[in-house]
Amino acid sequence: MTLLELQSVTAFYGPVQVLDGVSLSVPEGGAVGILGANGAGKTTTLRSISGTVRAGGRILYDGADIRGKRPEQVAAMGIAHVPEGRGGFGALTVRENLRIGAYLRRDRKGVESDIEFVLELFPNLRERYKSHASALSGGEQQMLAVGRAFMAKPRLLLLDEASLGLAPSTAMTVYDAIAKLRRESGIAMLVVEQNANLAFRLVDSATVLETGRNVLSGTSAELKGMDEIRRAYLGG
Amino acid sequence: MGQFIQLVVDGLSNGSIYAVLALAIVLVNQATGLINFAQGGMAVFSAYITWLLTEHGLSLILAILLSVLASFVLGALVERLVMRRFERGDPDTAVVVTIGLLTLITGICGWLWTYNNQQFRSLFSLTTVSIFGAAVSIRSIGTFAVIAVIMLFLQALFLGTKFGLALRAVAINPKSAALSGLPVGRLLMAGWGLAAALGAVAGALVAPQLTLTPGMMDTALVYALAAVILGGQSSPVGVVVAAWLIGVVENLAAVYVHFIGYDLKVAVPFILTFVVLVVRPQGLFGRKVVARV
Ligand SMILES: Nc1ncnc2c1ncn2[C@@H]1O[C@H](COP(=O)(O)OP(=O)(O)O)[C@@H](O)[C@H]1O
Ligand SMILES: [Mg+2]
Numbered sequence: 225m226t227l228l229e230l231q232s233v234t235a236f237y238g239p240v241q242v243l244d245g246v247s248l249s250v251p252e253g254g255a256v257g258i259l260g261a262n263g264a265g266k267t268t269t270l271r272s273i274s275g276t277v278r279a280g281g282r283i284l285y286d287g288a289d290i291r292g293k294r295p296e297q298v299a300a301m302g303i304a305h306v307p308e309g310r311g312g313f314g315a316l317t318v319r320e321n322l323r324i325g326a327y328l329r330r331d332r333k334g335v336e337s338d339i340e341f342v343l344e345l346f347p348n349l350r351e352r353y354k355s356h357a358s359a360l361s362g363g364e365q366q367m368l369a370v371g372r373a374f375m376a377k378p379r380l381l382l383l384d385e386a387s388l389g390l391a392p393s394t395a396m397t398v399y400d401a402i403a404k405l406r407r408e409s410g411i412a413m414l415v416v417e418q419n420a421n422l423a424f425r426l427v428d429s430a431t432v433l434e435t436g437r438n439v440l441s442g443t444s445a446e447l448k449g450m451d452e453i454r455r456a457y458l459g460g
Numbered sequence: 461m462g463q464f465i466q467l468v469v470d471g472l473s474n475g476s477i478y479a480v481l482a483l484a485i486v487l488v489n490q491a492t493g494l495i496n497f498a499q500g501g502m503a504v505f506s507a508y509i510t511w512l513l514t515e516h517g518l519s520l521i522l523a524i525l526l527s528v529l530a531s532f533v534l535g536a537l538v539e540r541l542v543m544r545r546f547e548r549g550d551p552d553t554a555v556v557v558t559i560g561l562l563t564l565i566t567g568i569c570g571w572l573w574t575y576n577n578q579q580f581r582s583l584f585s586l587t588t589v590s591i592f593g594a595a596v597s598i599r600s601i602g603t604f605a606v607i608a609v610i611m612l613f614l615q616a617l618f619l620g621t622k623f624g625l626a627l628r629a630v631a632i633n634p635k636s637a638a639l640s641g642l643p644v645g646r647l648l649m650a651g652w653g654l655a656a657a658l659g660a661v662a663g664a665l666v667a668p669q670l671t672l673t674p675g676m677m678d679t680a681l682v683y684a685l686a687a688v689i690l691g692g693q694s695s696p697v698g699v700v701v702a703a704w705l706i707g708v709v710e711n712l713a714a715v716y717v718h719f720i721g722y723d724l725k726v727a728v729p730f731i732l733t734f735v736v737l738v739v740r741p742q743g744l745f746g747r748k749v750v751a752r753v
Contacts, residue, residue: 274639299641311636313629323622324629328641376640
């Protein structure tokens with residue numbers, strides 16, 4: 225079953241077109257990567273899904289076009305967006321950040337047990353539980369952002385460059401935890417990443433964007449074998 | 461000793477006036493991240509609504525309740541129709557807009573109800589009781605009690621409820637809040653509405669003492685802002701304690717520090733604020749925000 229399908233999606237910032245027909249699909253429970261250089265339109269693709277940028281084309285979620293819906297409506301449909309830069313609430317504590325993620329839920333007990341799940345997944349957060357988010361390290365803030373999105377109990381997670389600004393070993397820890405989250409929760413994921421090596425730890429297949437267009441798509445194994453991918457995104 | 465206690469009691473009573481207004485400012489600050497300079501003007505407008513209703517024969521209590529409701533709606537409308545345009549942009553611009561609003565609202569009050577003083581009935585009796593040899597009016601005690609209740613209510617709202625948490629989250633990062641499904645627009649309206657409703661209570665508490673004029677809150681606003689900075693911006697208990705402190709220190713300084721006297725006493729809160737901020741930049745009760753990148 226296809227959960228999310230983008231058909232020839234376009235998007236503009238003012239008069240400037242930045243998406244020029246992006247297509248991809250995410251199966252239920254699957255994980256798909258969006259690779260590409262800086263400025264290719266990866267972030268904008270995620271924004272067009274979560275309703276923070278207006279889009280053309282079709283964005284089918286569960287078979288219905290969700291274009292034109294406001295961000296809070298998209299969130300209520302089960303799509304959680306971890307934005308570029310993490311979108312943390314600096315003056316709120318770790319616990320409060322997680323509770324904000326669960327804002328739309330009414331099952332108090334479930335929320336508490338999911339907080340416990342997040343703290344198991346990211347033990348660093350348990351140590352900083354009462355700290356303000358602004359006092360966390362970059363890696364911890366990224367873990368918190370993922371935890372916050374998970375707290376919404378989404379069906380689809382949009383993840384934007386979780387490795388940005390992190391030391392390689394920290395980025396690897398974060399990605400492995402997300403992969404574990406995926407195995408244990410079955411949440412589908414659309415993962416934007418410049419570092420293809422990291423993305424392949426998590427996704428089954430990926431598409432490569434260049435100036436707002438798909439130029440290549442395939443399973444992780446296929447893409448890893450391709451020379452151009454290796455040269456451009458895998459460092460040789 | 462008798463004089464000292466009387467000065468302290470009167471100081472607390474003045475401080476209470478600054479405290480209610482400071483609480484409304486904290487409420488907007490927590491809910492939108494802005495310092496709203498129009499808060500005083502909005503409270504005066506609410507006081508005129510109360511006054512108008514009593515002039516039409518309503519009981520004071522009923523008039524205040526209706527004014528609180530009307531102010532909630534007006535506050536929410538000010539957010540929706542005026543502030544909404546500026547919230548996404550530069551915060552400095554938004555603050556300047558609130559200064560413009562203050563001027564506008566004061567002008568509207570003067571135009572509708574003239575600049576003459578209007579008698580405003582007091583919620584509490586003016587009879588005094590003797591406490592440790594000082595004469596304390598029932599009104600001071602009543603004002604004190606109302607403020608304590610509001611302060612505890614706000615503290616519980618922000619720290620103990622999901623709604624309060626949502627208000628704070630929207631003020632900190634509206635874009636990210638929307639991604640978590642928070643109804644950002646409605647929460648901002650609610651924050652402004654609540655602050656305006658609180659302003660209506662503030663107006664009704666201070667109007668009998670100051671007598672109702674369009675500029676009634678101007679001086680109080682200056683003190684309230686000093687209390688907000690001194691108390692640490694985000695803490696309801698902190699700003700109330702700061703407001704009381706300002707009221708008391710000001711009174712004592714006027715009498716016991718000779719070169720200050722009554723003429724210079726308005727400078728006291730600022731000297732106090734300055735000294736505290738040099739020692740504790742986060743205010744007396746504010747939490748230090750540690751930023752790390
Ligand atoms: N808010 C914005 N306003 C105007 N242009 C933008 C904005 N955000 C991104 N862009 C431009 O759109 C293009 C695509 O950006 P983006 O989607 O962020 O790419 P990526 O995430 O792949 O680095 C870039 O040329 C970028 O400069
Ligand atoms: Mg990007």
